[in-house]
Amino acid sequence: MAEIGFAGVKKSYGDTRVIHGIDMQIADGEFVVIVGPSGCGKSTLLRMVAGLETITEGEISIGGRVVNGLEPKDRDIAMVFQNYALYPHMSVYENMAYGLKIAKMSKAEIEQRVQAAAGMLELGHLLQRKPRQLSGGQRQRVAMGRAIVRDPSTFLFDEPLSNLDAKLRVQMRLEIKQLQRRLGTTSLYVTHDQVEAMTLADRLIVMNAGVAEQIDTPMAIYERPASQFVAGFIGSPAMNFLPAEISGDGRRLSLTHGLDLRSQGLDLGNLGGRTVRVGVRPEHLRLVDTAEAELHLLVRLVETLGADLLAHGHLVPAEGAPSEAAEEIVTVRLPGVARVREGDTLTLRAAEDSLHLFDPETGKRLADV
Amino acid sequence: MEKRVVFRHAWLPYLLLLPQLAITLVFFIWPASQALYQSVLRQDPFGLRTAFVGLQNFERLFSDPTYLNSFQVTVVFSLAVAALSMGAALLFAVMADRVIRGAMAYKTLLIWPYAVAPAVAGVLWWLLFNPTIGFMAAVLDRLGYDWNHFVDGGDALLLVILASAWKQISYNFLFFLAGLQAIPRSLIEAAAIDGAGPARRFWTIVFPLLSPTTFFLLVVNVVYAFFDTFGVIHATTSGGPGQATTILVYKVFSDGFIGLNLGSSAAQSVVLMSIVIALTVIQFRYIERRVHY
Numbered sequence: 001m002a003e004i005g006f007a008g009v010k011k012s013y014g015d016t017r018v019i020h021g022i023d024m025q026i027a028d029g030e031f032v033v034i035v036g037p038s039g040c041g042k043s044t045l046l047r048m049v050a051g052l053e054t055i056t057e058g059e060i061s062i063g064g065r066v067v068n069g070l071e072p073k074d075r076d077i078a079m080v081f082q083n084y085a086l087y088p089h090m091s092v093y094e095n096m097a098y099g100l101k102i103a104k105m106s107k108a109e110i111e112q113r114v115q116a117a118a119g120m121l122e123l124g125h126l127l128q129r130k131p132r133q134l135s136g137g138q139r140q141r142v143a144m145g146r147a148i149v150r151d152p153s154t155f156l157f158d159e160p161l162s163n164l165d166a167k168l169r170v171q172m173r174l175e176i177k178q179l180q181r182r183l184g185t186t187s188l189y190v191t192h193d194q195v196e197a198m199t200l201a202d203r204l205i206v207m208n209a210g211v212a213e214q215i216d217t218p219m220a221i222y223e224r225p226a227s228q229f230v231a232g233f234i235g236s237p238a239m240n241f242l243p244a245e246i247s248g249d250g251r252r253l254s255l256t257h258g259l260d261l262r263s264q265g266l267d268l269g270n271l272g273g274r275t276v277r278v279g280v281r282p283e284h285l286r287l288v289d290t291a292e293a294e295l296h297l298l299v300r301l302v303e304t305l306g307a308d309l310l311a312h313g314h315l316v317p318a319e320g321a322p323s324e325a326a327e328e329i330v331t332v333r334l335p336g337v338a339r340v341r342e343g344d345t346l347t348l349r350a351a352e353d354s355l356h357l358f359d360p361e362t363g364k365r366l367a368d369v
Numbered sequence: 370m371e372k373r374v375v376f377r378h379a380w381l382p383y384l385l386l387l388p389q390l391a392i393t394l395v396f397f398i399w400p401a402s403q404a405l406y407q408s409v410l411r412q413d414p415f416g417l418r419t420a421f422v423g424l425q426n427f428e429r430l431f432s433d434p435t436y437l438n439s440f441q442v443t444v445v446f447s448l449a450v451a452a453l454s455m456g457a458a459l460l461f462a463v464m465a466d467r468v469i470r471g472a473m474a475y476k477t478l479l480i481w482p483y484a485v486a487p488a489v490a491g492v493l494w495w496l497l498f499n500p501t502i503g504f505m506a507a508v509l510d511r512l513g514y515d516w517n518h519f520v521d522g523g524d525a526l527l528l529v530i531l532a533s534a535w536k537q538i539s540y541n542f543l544f545f546l547a548g549l550q551a552i553p554r555s556l557i558e559a560a561a562i563d564g565a566g567p568a569r570r571f572w573t574i575v576f577p578l579l580s581p582t583t584f585f586l587l588v589v590n591v592v593y594a595f596f597d598t599f600g601v602i603h604a605t606t607s608g609g610p611g612q613a614t615t616i617l618v619y620k621v622f623s624d625g626f627i628g629l630n631l632g633s634s635a636a637q638s639v640v641l642m643s644i645v646i647a648l649t650v651i652q653f654r655y656i657e658r659r660v661h662y
């Protein structure tokens with residue numbers, strides 16, 4: 001059991017800085033997911049916690065102990081790798097027992113621990129097999145087993161599910177979550193998959209280009225994204241972004257193409273006269289009568305997902321010709337029962353407080369309307 | 370996965386195979402069958418009279434103490450060469466695998482000895498250890514060891530072992546380095562997190578995972594020591610002093626071309642041939658099946 005602390009953690013390779021200063025505290029037993037696109041530094045950050053990368057600047061502490069100068073084995077952590085990193089020449093049992101043997105544990109104790117972990121992960125009948133005789137999901141379980149038997153203070157997961165097929169990934173996701181709940185071990189989990197991030201995390205770190213853009217609970221991040229990057233990265237399908245302007249008195253918000261949003265009761269006085277970027281999630285756009293409509297979407301492409309359907313198209317003026325369509329592609333998520341065809345014009349309105357305004361330069365969030 | 374090519378004409382595949390078949394016939398099958406034929410004949414040194422003697426050549430061979438001694442020398446020699454060159458190559462490969470700065474330079478330098486011809490390699494070491502002018506001999510002399518491979522059979526054997534092993538290090542180094550680089554980094558990292566120190570990681574993870582490479586090299590090195598070291602020995606000790614460095618392949622040469630006992634020489638070739646065949650069979654059977662993790 002341990003808390004993990006980051007204080008001004010930076011990482012450089014030569015002159016190239018890849019992590020620009022991370023500060024955060026992870027509570028004991030918390031499940032924290034680091035999510036971001038490839039190359040954002042999320043794996044590097046995890047490997048710095050593991051002791052596989054040096055820390056250029058700042059401090060990382062585990063359980064109140066600064067670990068900067070400690071070898072991986074002295075950090076009381078266990079790690080699950082993307083390719084599982086099972087020792088191919090050892091049986092499942094030997095794989096799990098390897099760390100315990102090195103720790104000079106007694107034979108009986110090793111046996112008991114491995115059996116307990118194997119039971120928990122339903123690996124009991126596979127203990128004598130070699131990794132190559134196992135399926136992807138089973139290998140994944142062995143990798144988890146190897147982490148569990150050592151009873152570490154912290155689990156580190158480096159994209160552990162990326163090598164599995166979609167169905168297995170969902171199943172293993174649930175298993176990891178349940179296991180972590182049961183063991184109550186502090187966990188740090190790296191992924192590029194935002195669905196995985198949302199479902200697993202107690203708290204989420206959204207990283208971009210070596211910076212933690214936002215650290216919060218998944219719902220808070222979904223509802224109030226701190227920046228345009230976070231807004232676009234979290235949520236699927238991605239949020240729509242449209243350029244807009246606020247009138248001088250802050251009473252009108254008009255899209256660049258002349259459509260007014262939120263015509264009634266708008267008061268953005270402090271932002272008067274600014275150019276902004278309006279973000280709205282596909283699932284927050286609803287079909288309404290023409291009278292209430294804020295947006296008119298000329299549908300170009302429909303994707304049916306069963307429960308839902310996604311309509312992609314361009315915004316058009318209320319009584320305009322299709323040739324005046326805006327450039328940006330806007331996506332709408334509608335219930336699967338909606339009958340939408342390519343070429344239709346949909347009359348839409350965004351739900352209350354679901355329009356997010358971002359600064360077009362800095363990408364920072366300005367307001368919700 | 371098996372790829373099957375369908376030829377439109379039945380004769381085309383044979384035509385395509387013809388060059389390789391011709392080379393194999395002329396340079397391998399024909400001389401080999403000549404050796405087989407010669408091994409059951411007895412011929413006088415001038416080739417005037419030839420008589421069929423059946424397996425007499427082989428019988429004589431295996432009751433000849435010098436031949437049995439040569440067998441023993443060969444076993445010691447080849448095992449020592451294989452162990453020494455593979456051990457050194459593995460050490461170098463592990464070191465080179467860790468080097469980050471200037472890695473290419475290290476690797477290139479380590480590969481150079483392979484480009485040296487066996488006879489030249491032999492002469493090089495012969496000079497280094499020459500009792501009168503050699504640097505190493507002088508060093509050994511300082512240390513109180515009187516090195517003289519012209520007189521001492523043990524010294525001579527050690528010299529040819531050193532020279533032969535040295536030349537083979539590059540080859541082994543390349544294979545070991547490739548083998549090391551094929552081991553996923555995450556395995557080593559996982560072992561480090563599991564608490565294994567560098568030495569333990571090497572012996573419990575790296576070395577077992579290199580076993581296919583090691584076994585392949587063992588066979589290749591033994592075959593090398595058996596056959597390709599002729600040049601080294603011929604240039605340094607000529608099989609002497611006495612019979613101390615006469616390995617089987619050298620004895621084939623000295624009996625056949627110096628002693629002009631062609632029948633016996635051919636019989637020895639046949640014995641060597643069966644040894645190679647046996648080694649090759651072992652290599653294929655084991656490498657294909659057993660040494661897999």
